[in-house]
Amino acid sequence: MSYRIQSGDTLSALAKRYGTSVDALQKANPQIKNVDLIYAGDTLKLPGATDGFDGPSGRTGPNLTGGVDGPSGPTNSGDGVKGPKGSPFDIARSHLNKNAGSLKMEGSGVGADMEDWVPNNVNCANFVSACLEQAGQISNGQHDNSVMGLQRKLDADPNFKRVSIQDAKPGDVVSMKVGDGQHVVMFAGWKDGKPQFIGSNNVNSDGSQRISFSSMSYPIMSVHQYQG
Template structure:
């Protein structure tokens, strides 16, 4: 999700056309707008679009052996030693582990998952485009685990990270100290991406999340290795 500063003469419909989205999606992304025909120059809009995504075509899997953005084919196991670190117990919330919750949805398309009436799907916001569901999915997993409230759900990577920074139950940790289920925000060539740490495989970190792995650019829940720069890792300590 990117942002846009409204200019004099702009209309919501024109902004939507330029960004290949809809007026309805813009209003859902900007709940402060009550009237689609009344926007104020100088204000900033959230634009649902392509910035919060995993651009598999511009990154090689860090460990090799799986195509960019694809599933690695493995599962992290408890206390598996690799040269990069040790996979310990998964992060736990009052209602379970966000990692286990995410893993239960492996290989589901984000667009289909959002239609499910219960669980993670019910906590994902339907209006988010199917190519930018990474923060939507991670937020929903954290909600299902009881680690965050619905009010902390955010569909932008930087917005979710900011909410976790404000939450005293979360602390920033290094990759060496990460547990499965920790929230990992990354800087990508196209913007940002957020996943959850999934453990170590062959000495390399794996991550699970909603990734742009489908041929049409839409996202699917997958587990893979990535080599994007890490901006932050948030660990639940509640």
């Protein structure tokens, strides 16, 4: 979400209005060098109600998406799906335990492909799309920040087909129904007979998202598998 600065606005007042912090606003807008100096007419990116930036040791908390964090998750992609540039599962796993807010600030790789205006409590499709882009499975134009939007684009892509969860491979895109909304992650293997997933999940105590392994029991809407 973005905001056009009006005459008389201050970062502290805008942070209070939009439920964020001055520090988060500055991190989301690196062009601001002095927090006491902003200009009317400039566009400000709003990081969302929760900042989700890594502190000295990161953040931890309950898994608010309803899953249970595994101790480490699968150790390798095995027979997982790969794109022309690699495995989306391995790419996702390389960012394990990073907060979405911090990942979006990275200037290369997945972070560069994620759109930093997306609020830090709803980055699931943003993250999955970026991993698929990095693996070469989708184009930048197919990137979508909504679960249903990404689902529609994968349905329209002849390189993907829908499969059952029983036939899923690491890196497959799994869309779920969560209450009145949706969530999207990637399949990560099986543990104790239950499917495991990796993605940007609401596991931080403030509701913001962190890249984590989880076991979830939400109704699955679709599983998309890359065919190449």
